[in-house]
Amino acid sequence: MDRLRALAALLLIFGLALAFAPLGQAQQRLKVVASFSILADMAREIGGDRIELRSLVGANGNAHVFQPTPADGRAVSEASVLIVNGLGFEGWIERLQRSARFKGKIVVASAGVSPALTADDHGHSHGHSPGGSASTRKKAKVDSLPDPHAWQDLRNGMLYVDTIARGLSEADPANAEFFVKRASVYKQRLAALDARLRSEFAAVPQGKRRVITSHDAFAYFGRAYGIEFIPAAGVSSESEPTPRQIAALITQIKKENVRALFVENMSSPKLVEQIGRDAGASVGGTLYSDALSPPGGPVDSYTGMFEHNAAALKAGMARN
Ligand SMILES: [Zn+2]
Incomplete structure (x- = not known):
């Protein structure tokens, strides 16, 4: 009788454990x-x-x-x-x-x-x-x-x-x-990356540290790392620019004499590509501003975003 009761108790405990373990973990x-x-x-x-x-x-x-x-x-x-x-x-x-x-x-x-x-x-x-x-x-x-x-x-x-x-x-x-x-x-990882990027950008001559981007997302980046980001005039990520705004932008690019032109991953690249062709500048690649790529993509982490953007910017600015 005692053994039966002990067995029943064991089964009960075992059953309870099975029933609640996954649930408990999820909770x-x-x-x-x-x-x-x-x-x-x-x-x-x-x-x-x-x-x-x-x-x-x-x-x-x-x-x-x-x-x-x-x-x-x-x-x-x-x-x-x-x-x-x-x-x-x-x-x-x-x-x-x-x-x-x-x-x-x-x-x-x-x-x-x-x-x-x-x-x-x-x-x-x-x-x-x-x-x-x-x-x-x-x-x-x-x-x-x-x-x-x-x-x-x-x-x-x-x-x-x-x-x-x-x-x-x-x-x-x-x-x-x-x-x-x-x-x-x-x-600690972010601080080490920050220090490295600061010294890498400081090594780029100041006159070359100018780029044009399609939406104005890099003011903080520019201030932190000493780069002048010139946002494409009148281009907002919420609306398509008018032909007049595009013409003004092409004039702006020529006047500023900037070769480093970038598109962003979350907005259409076509516009900046076309502007680049018309203004005689080349698109230096994609910058990630407001979103990461899917897991396993080129920029699937916050730190990866800085690594990617810094490499693209340095390459683009070298052509200025
Ligand atoms: Zn944004």
């Missing part, structure tokens, strides 16, 4: 949704296999014009943590949070950053020199908004990592030590 993983691929990569570096991660805007996606699907809404409603960039980058996020009845913790990754202001879409053709002209500054007072692309400076990226690690730790205190430790190792 332990913090559900995290990041608004776009760069934040998702940072969250993956920090959260490792202790989080279940989804990115709303996917690889090569344009967060400026993103339209969430019902599946995105479901993911947000089930998430414990929602990581966003902030600074007006995700214009669609508040509506998505409301419609998904998001009750979790929102982490604004850029919270610790001092934001730069954007040149407005029409002002930069007149005053892209540091400080800008008096008229640009006056205009800026009226039109300027925070520039959301703060992750394009690795030192800001380190602040993002701190903020994300803190957010994950608050949402899942049992794993706080794990998150903070991984964040610290990751930040």
Whole structure:
């Protein structure tokens, strides 16, 4: 009788273990949704296999014009943590949070950053020199908004990592030590990369450090690494430029005498390619600004983005 009871108890324990082990494991993983691929990569570096991660805007996606699907809404409603960039980058996020009845913790990754202001879409053709002209500054007072692309400076990226690690730790205190430790190792990698890029760009003669890009996403990068990014005048990632704006841009390129022209992975390359041909400049390659490539692609991590962009920029600037 005792042996039978012991056997039954063993079977019960074994059965319970089978029934609850996978469920228990799944429940332990913090559900995290990041608004776009760069934040998702940072969250993956920090959260490792202790989080279940989804990115709303996917690889090569344009967060400026993103339209969430019902599946995105479901993911947000089930998430414990929602990581966003902030600074007006995700214009669609508040509506998505409301419609998904998001009750979790929102982490604004850029919270610790001092934001730069954007040149407005029409002002930069007149005053892209540091400080800008008096008229640009006056205009800026009226039109300027925070520039959301703060992750394009690795030192800001380190602040993002701190903020994300803190957010994950608050949402899942049992794993706080794990998150903070991984964040610290990751930040060391970012700091080493930052130092290397600084010295590499410093070795390029200052007069050559000028490039033209299709959308104005590199102000932070330019300030951090001493490069003048001349945004294609009147070209916004949200609208196609008019023939008049294109003609103005070609004049601008010729006047500025810049050979280094770049397209971006999340906007159509055709326009910049055509402009390059018409202006006698060549397209120096693709820069990654607002999205990573799919896993296994040329730029599938935040650090890989800097490696890729730095190599492309150095090659392009060498032709200036
Ligand atoms: Zn952008």
